Amino acid sequence: MSGKLNETSRRLFVGVALGTAASYSRIKGANDRIRLGAIGTGGRCQYLLSLLQNLPGNQLIAICDIYETRRTQARLKFASYANEYGDYRKLLDDKEIDAVVIGTPDHWHTPIAIDALAANKDIYVEKPVTHKLEEGEQLGRAVAASKQVVQVGMQQRSWPHIAEAKALFLDTGALGQITFIETHWYQNYFKRHGHYPDLDASKINWKAFLGSAPDQPINPARYFDWRSYWDFGGGSLTDLFTHWIDVVHWFMESTLPISAFTMGAHYLFPDRDCPDTMNATFLYPGNFQVIFHTSLVSILEGGGITLRGTEGTLRVERDGYAFYAEPEGYGETLELPLPTRQVRIARNDGTKDHLQNFLDCVRSRKVPNAPAAVGINAARPGQMGNLSFRENRLVLSSSLNLRNDAERGVCA
C-alpha cells in the first residue's frame, strides 16, 4: 500500500508542478493586466482584494458599495485612483472593466452575477452563489448562454493538499466503499455578539442593501451580521457547510442529495433568524450519508470533514489531511493511531490559489476550478437543510424540480 501511494504521490507532485509552469506558456496575452471592479467591499471582499494585490497581472480600477464608508475605505486601502460607484449597474457599464469580484451579502450574488454576465464581465463571486434554490436555474441559464468565465469562491477546489487527498485516496479507491461523511464547523461568536462598529445612516443606501428583502428599518445587526438573517444569508448551512459539501460533491462525484433533514435551535442568539446550534443530515444517491454539526460556542476542532470507508478513514482540514488505513483492532481511546499518511501545509488558505486560477482562466478562457455549476450545486444542500429547519420536515430534492443548465451536459 505505501509503495503504491508513494509512486502516485510522486507523479502527483510532478504533475502539479508541471501544470502550474506549463499554464503560463499557454496564456494568451500573459503580460496584459486584467482590469477588475469590486462590488460589495465589506470584510470578505477586502480580504480578496488584499490577496489580488499580491498577484501579478491584475489591476483594481473600480469599487462599488452601497455604504460609502466601506467603499472609500476599500479605495484608500487598495486603489486610491479607482472610480467609486454606489450602484453596481454603473460599474458594469464601465467598458474598461474585464472582470468583477462580487463580495456582497448572499441575496445579491445571483442578481449581480446575471447582470455582470449580460455586461460581458468575467466573474469571481463569493459563495453561496445563490441565496434561494430557484436562483440556481436562473443563474445556470445565464451562464450557459454566455461565454464568460465564472469562478465561485469554493476555494477548497484550488487547495493543493485537498486535490492531492482526492487523487491519492478517492481516485484510487483506497478508502473502499464510503458510506458515511461527517462535516463540522464550530465557531465561537458568543464573545463578539452585539458588538458592532458604528453605522453611519447618512452614508448607507439602505434600500439598495435590502434589494429583494422586505422593507425594514436600518439595523446594525442585520447589516453587520447579515449572514444570520434569512433575508440576506442562510446561517451556517450556506455560509460554512457549503464549503465542505462542495468537497463531498467533488470527492464523491455527486451533485444533489436525495433528502435533507435539519434540527436546530436558538440557544444563544434568539434575536437572530438562523439557528446557532444545528445538526443536519443528507442522504445522497451513491449509497452514502453526510452529516453536519455546527455550534457557535467552543472552537475546538474548528471546521473539518471525515470520510469513512470500508478500507480506511480520511480526515481533511484546511491545514492538511490524514489517512488512516483501517486499524486491525477496535479501540475506544482518546488517542488516534498514527496516520498511514499525513500532510500538513504551512499556509492554510487556498483563496490565493483560487484567485490565481481565476486570473489564469480569464486569460486562457479555460474552465476554472469552481465554475458556476459547482457553486450552484454546493449551495443547494444547505438551502434544502434550511428549508427543512424552517418548515420542520424532511425535504426531498425530487419535489423541488431543480435544474442546473450551467453544467452544459457534464458533471465536474
Next chain:
Amino acid sequence: MRLGTPILLLLLCASAFPQTATGRKAPYFAFTQTNAGETPLSQYAGKTVLLEFVSTTCQYCGPALQSLNRLQEEFGRRGLQAVGVAVNPNANVLVDDFVKEQHLTFPFGWCTREQARKLLSLTPSDRFVVPQIVIINPTGEILQQTAPQGDDPLRNESTLRARLSALLTPAAPRTK
C-alpha cells in the same frame, strides 16, 4: 549550470505537450463487470470501441449512455462495440442497479479514476469531467477523445454518429 536545471526544463517541455494526442496506442486497460469480472479492453480487438467513462451519480451520464445504446444498435453490425465504465466512488456497488435503471445493452462496469486517467493519458493533477468519450480503432489506437474539461462536440450524439458512420465500413446486406 546545475544538473537539475536541464532536467526541469525537459520536464516542463514534456508537460507543455501532454500525451493526449490521438493516434497513440491505448495502454493496457481493464475494467470490472459484476458477472464477467476483470475485462481487458483488448478483448474487443478487431472492433471499433466506443468507450464512455461516466459516473452513476451524474445526471447527464444516463442520457449520454442512452445515446450509446442507440449507437450500438445502429452500428453494432458494422463492428462497433460500445463500453461503459463508471469511475465514481462506490461504483462497484452501484452499477448493477444503474444498468437495470438505464436498460443498458452493452458491457458496463467500473474502474478507478486513476485507471481512467492512465487510458486518457492525464496526470493525477489533471481534472476531468464526465462523461469522457474515447474512440479506439480495431488495432487498439486511440482515434479521438473528449477534452478533459469544458464543452466538446464529441459529447453530441449526432457528432458521434457522423464520426462513427465515417469510420465504420457499411454492413453487408442481409441475405435471405
